[in-house]
Amino acid sequence: MTDIASYFPITDPTLIFFVVLLIILFAPIIMGKLRIPHIIGMVLAGVAVGKYGFNILVRDNSFELFGKVGLYYIMFLASLEMDMEGVKRNKGRFGVFGVLTFGVPFLLTYVACVTLLHYSAFASLLLGCIMASNTLIAYPIVGRYGLQKKPSVTLSVGSSMISLLMSLVTLAAAVASYGGETGVWFWLWFVGKFVAYCVGIAIVIPHMARWFLRRYSDAVMQFIFVMSMLFMSAALSEAVGLEGIFGAFLSGLILNRFIPHVSPLMNRIEFIGNALFIPYFLIGVGMLINVRLLFAGGEIVMVVLLIVAFGTIGKALAAYLAAFFFRMPRSSGNMMFGLTSAHAAGAIAMVMIGMRIEIGPGRPLVTDDMLNGVVIMILFTCVISTMMTQRAAQQITLRDSEMPDDSEERISRDEKILIPMKYPEYAQRLVNVAMMMRNPKNTTALVGLNVVYDDADMRRNQEQGQHLLDDMARYAAAADMTMQTQVRVAANIANGIRHAFKEFRATDVLIGMHMHPEVSQKFWGEFHQSLFNGLNSQIVMARLKQPLSTIRRIEVAVPSRAQFEPGFYKWLERVCRMAVNMECHTEFFGRDDVLQHIREFVSSRHGDMRVSFAQMQHWVEMPELASTISDDHLFIIVTARKGTVSYKTALERLPDEMQNNFSGKNIMIIFPDQHGDAMEEMTFAQPQHTEELSAYETLSKWLRRKLRMKEK
Numbered sequence: 001m002t003d004i005a006s007y008f009p010i011t012d013p014t015l016i017f018f019v020v021l022l023i024i025l026f027a028p029i030i031m032g033k034l035r036i037p038h039i040i041g042m043v044l045a046g047v048a049v050g051k052y053g054f055n056i057l058v059r060d061n062s063f064e065l066f067g068k069v070g071l072y073y074i075m076f077l078a079s080l081e082m083d084m085e086g087v088k089r090n091k092g093r094f095g096v097f098g099v100l101t102f103g104v105p106f107l108l109t110y111v112a113c114v115t116l117l118h119y120s121a122f123a124s125l126l127l128g129c130i131m132a133s134n135t136l137i138a139y140p141i142v143g144r145y146g147l148q149k150k151p152s153v154t155l156s157v158g159s160s161m162i163s164l165l166m167s168l169v170t171l172a173a174a175v176a177s178y179g180g181e182t183g184v185w186f187w188l189w190f191v192g193k194f195v196a197y198c199v200g201i202a203i204v205i206p207h208m209a210r211w212f213l214r215r216y217s218d219a220v221m222q223f224i225f226v227m228s229m230l231f232m233s234a235a236l237s238e239a240v241g242l243e244g245i246f247g248a249f250l251s252g253l254i255l256n257r258f259i260p261h262v263s264p265l266m267n268r269i270e271f272i273g274n275a276l277f278i279p280y281f282l283i284g285v286g287m288l289i290n291v292r293l294l295f296a297g298g299e300i301v302m303v304v305l306l307i308v309a310f311g312t313i314g315k316a317l318a319a320y321l322a323a324f325f326f327r328m329p330r331s332s333g334n335m336m337f338g339l340t341s342a343h344a345a346g347a348i349a350m351v352m353i354g355m356r357i358e359i360g361p362g363r364p365l366v367t368d369d370m371l372n373g374v375v376i377m378i379l380f381t382c383v384i385s386t387m388m389t390q391r392a393a394q395q396i397t398l399r400d401s402e403m404p405d406d407s408e409e410r411i412s413r414d415e416k417i418l419i420p421m422k423y424p425e426y427a428q429r430l431v432n433v434a435m436m437m438r439n440p441k442n443t444t445a446l447v448g449l450n451v452v453y454d455d456a457d458m459r460r461n462q463e464q465g466q467h468l469l470d471d472m473a474r475y476a477a478a479a480d481m482t483m484q485t486q487v488r489v490a491a492n493i494a495n496g497i498r499h500a501f502k503e504f505r506a507t508d509v510l511i512g513m514h515m516h517p518e519v520s521q522k523f524w525g526e527f528h529q530s531l532f533n534g535l536n537s538q539i540v541m542a543r544l545k546q547p548l549s550t551i552r553r554i555e556v557a558v559p560s561r562a563q564f565e566p567g568f569y570k571w572l573e574r575v576c577r578m579a580v581n582m583e584c585h586t587e588f589f590g591r592d593d594v595l596q597h598i599r600e601f602v603s604s605r606h607g608d609m610r611v612s613f614a615q616m617q618h619w620v621e622m623p624e625l626a627s628t629i630s631d632d633h634l635f636i637i638v639t640a641r642k643g644t645v646s647y648k649t650a651l652e653r654l655p656d657e658m659q660n661n662f663s664g665k666n667i668m669i670i671f672p673d674q675h676g677d678a679m680e681e682m683t684f685a686q687p688q689h690t691e692e693l694s695a696y697e698t699l700s701k702w703l704r705r706k707l708r709m710k711e712k
Contacts, residue, residue: 009051009058016057019049024279040379042279043348046286063284070281071349072248073273075168076230079161079252080259080269097155097322098162101340104321105314106132106167112310117303123365125174126354130374131311133167133346134160138339138389145393145645152332152396155322156339161253164346168246169194171350175357176241193240201236201247202254205229209258223268229255245349285348288355289375290368303373308380315341331395338388343381347374397564397645415439418447418506419472420497422465426512427472429544433668434510435479436548436578446483447504448472451496454489462487494530501535508574509535513543513667532641536674538567540574543667546632551666554579555629556636557616558590561646563597567673572598575636575670576606584634589616589625619648626661636668644674 010016023045031041049056109131113124142153176190212225230251237247259266316337323333351374354366417434421427434446450465452458469485476483484504490496501509509531532539556575562568579586586609588598595613602611616625629635639654640647658667 009055011058011060013060013062016060016062019057020280020283023049023283024275027279040375040382042282043286043289043375043378046283047289048286049283050287050289052287052290052292057287059284059287063280063287066277066280067284067352068244068281070273070277070279070284071245071352072230072234073277074281075245075248075346075349076252077270077273079249080256080266093155093322093326094158094162096325097318097336098159098166100318100322101134101159101315102132102163102166104318105311106170108310108314109307112306116306117299119370120359120365122174122357122359123354123370126171126350126365127307127370127374129167129171130343130347130350131307131314132170133164133343133350134315134340135342135346136160136339138342138385141386141389141393142335142339145397147335147393147396150332150335150396151326152323152328152335152392153339155326156336159336160340163340165249167346167350168243168249171353172237172242172246175243175353190241194242197236197240197242198250201233201250205233205251205254206258209255213258219264219268222265223272226255226259226265226269243353245353282348285352285375289372300369300372303369304376304380307373308377311343311377312341312381312384329399331392331399334388334392335396338385338390338392341381341388342385343378347378394645398561415508416445416447416504416506417508417510418449418497418501418504420449420451420509420511421468421472422450423512424468424471426544427468428475429547430510430512430542431472431476431483432548433540433542433544433578435476435481436581437508437510437574438481438577440577446476446481447500447506448476448483448485449497449500450485450487451490451493451500452487453493454491458489462489492530494528494534497531498535501537507537509537509539511539511541513541513669532671536641538570538574538673539671540571541669541671544634545664545666548582550632551582551584551634553630553633554582554584554586554636555625555633556586556588556638557619557622557625558588558594558598558638559619559640559646559648559651560591560594562590562638562640562672563594564645565640565672565674568597569601571638571670571672572601573605576602576609579611580606580609585610585612587612587614589614591615591617619651619653622657623661626665629662629665631665634666634668635662636670638670638672641671641674 010019023042027041027045031044034041047053050059106128110124110128113119113127114121117124119127136157139157142150147153173190173194177186208229209225213222216222216225230248233251233254234244234247237250238244259269319337319340320330320333322328323330323336351366351371355364355371357365359365415438417437419427419430419434421430431446431448448469450469452461452465465487466485469483469487473483473485486500486504488496488500490499497509497511500506511528511531513528528541554575575586588595588611590598590613592615595615599613602609637654639651654669
């Protein structure tokens with residue numbers, strides 16, 4: 001029998017490319033289960049398939065080619081996504097914080113490397129530049145909280161650009177001077193070339209961009225033009241003695257105002273890079289890492305501890321010093337530290353530069369210890385940055401106490417409820433819920449949606465779907481409500497609903513909860529989780545076992561801090577309308593602070609509503625609450641998406657709570673409006689895909705089941 005090991009490592013280019021595509025496809029799913037940052041996942045995958053791991057792939061020339069393209073792409077996208085207008089408006093503060101967040105960690109890391117690790121001055125300078133720069137890994141958290149325009153956030157974004165630019169210039173100057181004459185004439189010549197290059201690029205690229213983008217609108221030609229400018233700038237940068245990544249970064253800064261962030265051209269640039277070049281580069285970096293050194297003990301542990309400690313302390317000192325100088329509160333300092341403490345794209349780019357430099361025959365500047373130390377440092381700092389930014393975002397939201405607007409105009413403006421429908425026996429109940437939630441002062445518009453898969457049964461399913469929607473449109477018309485209808489073909493149901501939501505400019509989604517175990521055993525069903533993770537507008541999921549007219553009581557569980565969410569008054573108004581129309585007694589459960597806001601709203605807007613309030617200090621009281629709910633009650637749970645101010649880890653157990661304690665009950669789950677826009681594409685910092693359960697939660701559930709079986 002042929003030994004399977006003889007087929008490895010794979011050397012055929014076709015098979016190499018196939019394996020790399022499999023890694024790019026499945027790494028976000030696996031890393032999502034393990035709750036590991038996506039960028040680290042790609043590097044770890046490279047470690048696994050490289051010669052120091054399981055030796056599955058040969059690192060052929062494709063990794064050199066795509067790797068260099070991916071390296072330039074990272075720097076290009078980092079500068080292309082900068083808010084240049086915000087930098088111009090606050091250039092004074094940006095300059096101060098930029099110098100601090102570059103200088104403090106640079107000096108601390110440099111001194112630590114020279115004195116404690118006994119590295120050479122050049123190696124210490126390289127690590128100093130790596131720790132002085134940062135990548136805005138945690139920025140999506142800010143978007144979820146709607147804090148993009150806070151001074152601490154804009155300062156962090158602008159200073160990140162400045163610190164990265166200073167790090168690249170410092171490293172480029174050091175590389176240019178290495179091995180050559182470093183006298184006065186060298187530096188004069190270097191500065192002259194640097195200035196001439198920057199001025200020339202700043203004049204030539206804008207003129208060419210204006211001429212080309214005005215004259216040619218073809219999507220492919222525009223993309224190729226932008227790529228040409230990127231690589232022209234990188235090639236000229238290398239020609240004058242600078243690193244190519246500086247040219248890529250500079251070209252992105254210059255083209256920033258010619259490529260709007262929401263334009264189709266920007267979408268194509270991000271898609272190509274994030275789908276292929278950047279992952280290819282990250283996998284190639286992982287293949288260079290000798291993972292065996294991590295278990296050899298000794299210096300590698302010291303390297304990781306020192307660069308993480310001194311680099312992170314330096315970023316913290318810079319953030320809190322800047323907050324003190326600008327007389328900003330401590331929570332703003334926490335935000336500035338959180339956003340500027342992560343290292344990813346720039347760090348990998350700079351360590352790759354060091355790997356190409358030899359300080360002697362066969363002696364590279366970057367040792368295996370340094371390379372492994374930098375990669376592990378990226379993992380640690382990404383975790384620190386994410387946790388600190390999350391905490392700071394909650395502190396700022398609660399500090400500013402920015403209550404949502406409760407004006408009637410805002411709550412009731414342009415209401416349009418999207419109702420995805422599939423099962424005839426359930427569609428009418430969903431329409432009835434929409435009728436109960438309608439604004440009585442106007443005719444709330446409804447959108448009936450049926451999404452079918454693009455498969456062999458598509459035509460038959462379309463006809464059935466249209467017949468169902470026609471019936472529901474007539475039913476709604478009898479209640480003086482207009483309903484638009486659409487049968488939509490999609491490869492993914494959640495994406496079909498999201499696209500319809502945007503096309504119809506809907507304000508709410510009302511959808512039936514999963515009740516067919518033969519279709520899916522998961523609590524959320526096949527696509528519900530993708531829907532509420534990918535859409536930040538209000539989503540109401542209903543599981544009604546009986547007609548609304550037979551419901552005699554409504555009970556609502558509200559999480560703490562719910563009053564700080566932007567959609568607080570919107571869902572509250574919908575629930576109050578439904579209670580009044582159904583003439584049901586309604587009881588709200590929650591903490592004193594949130595109940596006080598609900599009490600004030602109900603008394604001022606719905607004085608005739610029969611309502612009561614009860615204390616629920618923690619979500620662990622849910623099983624006790626379940627015992628008070630009868631079959632003819634409607635239990636409403638107001639929940640929250642991950643990364644929002646009212647989210648708590650107890651909400652992760654909601655599916656288990658529902659299945660164990662509320663089986664057979666009438667249930668409605670509300671995901672309120674949130675700030676920001678959901679991600680529409682995967683980025684090298686964060687994938688769009690989010691797993692319902694982490695691997696740790698799955699393992700914990702399995703262990704609990706085993707223990708219960710043993711007890712029995």
